[in-house]
Amino acid sequence: MKSVITVLATLATSFTISMSAHANVDVQLDHAPINPTDAASLQAGARTFVNNCLNCHSAGLVRYNQLKGIGLTEAQIKENLLFTGQKVGDMMTVSASPRDQREWFGNAPPDLSVEARVRGVDWLYTYMRRFYRDPSTATGWNNTVFPNVAMPHVLWSLQGMSEARVEVEKGEGHERKTIVIEAPTGGSMTTAQYDRTIADLVNFMGWMAEPHAIERRNLGFLVLIALSILILLTYLLKAAYWKDIH
Numbered sequence: 001m002k003s004v005i006t007v008l009a010t011l012a013t014s015f016t017i018s019m020s021a022h023a024n025v026d027v028q029l030d031h032a033p034i035n036p037t038d039a040a041s042l043q044a045g046a047r048t049f050v051n052n053c054l055n056c057h058s059a060g061l062v063r064y065n066q067l068k069g070i071g072l073t074e075a076q077i078k079e080n081l082l083f084t085g086q087k088v089g090d091m092m093t094v095s096a097s098p099r100d101q102r103e104w105f106g107n108a109p110p111d112l113s114v115e116a117r118v119r120g121v122d123w124l125y126t127y128m129r130r131f132y133r134d135p136s137t138a139t140g141w142n143n144t145v146f147p148n149v150a151m152p153h154v155l156w157s158l159q160g161m162s163e164a165r166v167e168v169e170k171g172e173g174h175e176r177k178t179i180v181i182e183a184p185t186g187g188s189m190t191t192a193q194y195d196r197t198i199a200d201l202v203n204f205m206g207w208m209a210e211p212h213a214i215e216r217r218n219l220g221f222l223v224l225i226a227l228s229i230l231i232l233l234t235y236l237l238k239a240a241y242w243k244d245i246h
């Protein structure tokens with residue numbers, strides 16, 4: 001018994017450690033204002049994702065024709081989301097090899113199929129809105145949620161560029177550095193428009209990570225009804241069998 005408890009305790013600690021290592025930094029995450037049943041939002045997010053993210057990232061667990069699940073027709077998928085040579089039955093993969101990409105960026109862009117489950121939607125929503133200019137990095141960009149990330153700010157023409165300054169707070173025997181981001185300038189969108197675009201993108205990434213969430217809930221309900229009918233039938237059958245014995 002004692003050893004079981006020790007094992008459980010060890011598991012619990014290693015889980016906590018891996019969780020905090022995963023979080024990278026201690027930042028305040030903004031709540032992602034998303035609604036997974038809003039088809040227009042999911043479709044807008046799909047457009048942003050396919051046009052801006054699939055150049056580098058794959059979503060290898062998703063086929064283009066699965067986008068019918070967010071209310072798009074096959075014609076709409078073909079017209080708006082496919083590049084020449086791709087078929088609607090294809091997976092969302094990239095043509096560049098991960099090895100080439102590691103050479104270009106220093107780190108390979110990970111597959112984003114289930115990224116919303118890995119990082120959480122609030123993390124994604126904050127990450128995509130917290131890039132800033134940093135001349136000391138290879139890409140010229142940095143990010144407060146993911147420091148020294150190898151990804152450039154691919155949506156900068158929409159959001160604009162933010163400069164940042166480091167504020168150092170000196171206490172007794174310790175020093176605290178905070179990165180303060182200035183308001184972005186030169187983007188084609190207002191802050192409210194950009195936030196909406198990112199919310200839609202994150203909404204779509206949430207759907208992608210769990211495309212059957214809504215169907216599954218409905219299926220669960222049907223299974224319960226079917227089981228109830230079965231119980232009733234079994235009871236009637238039992239009553240019929242025992243009728244003459246009593």
Ligand code: HEC
Nearest residue numbers: 052053055056105107108109110115148149150151152154
């Ligand atoms: C120019 C190539 C490029 C494009 C385009 C791009 N990314 Fe990235 N992305 C990267 C690279 C490289 C990394 C790996 C960064 C690292 O590990 O330092 C990355 C990392 C990420 C991560 C963090 C992954 C993790 O959990 O470690 C997320 C989330 C992400 N990208 C989302 C997006 C989204 C959403 C888009 C589209 C709006 C996008 N990326 C477009 C190159 C790109």
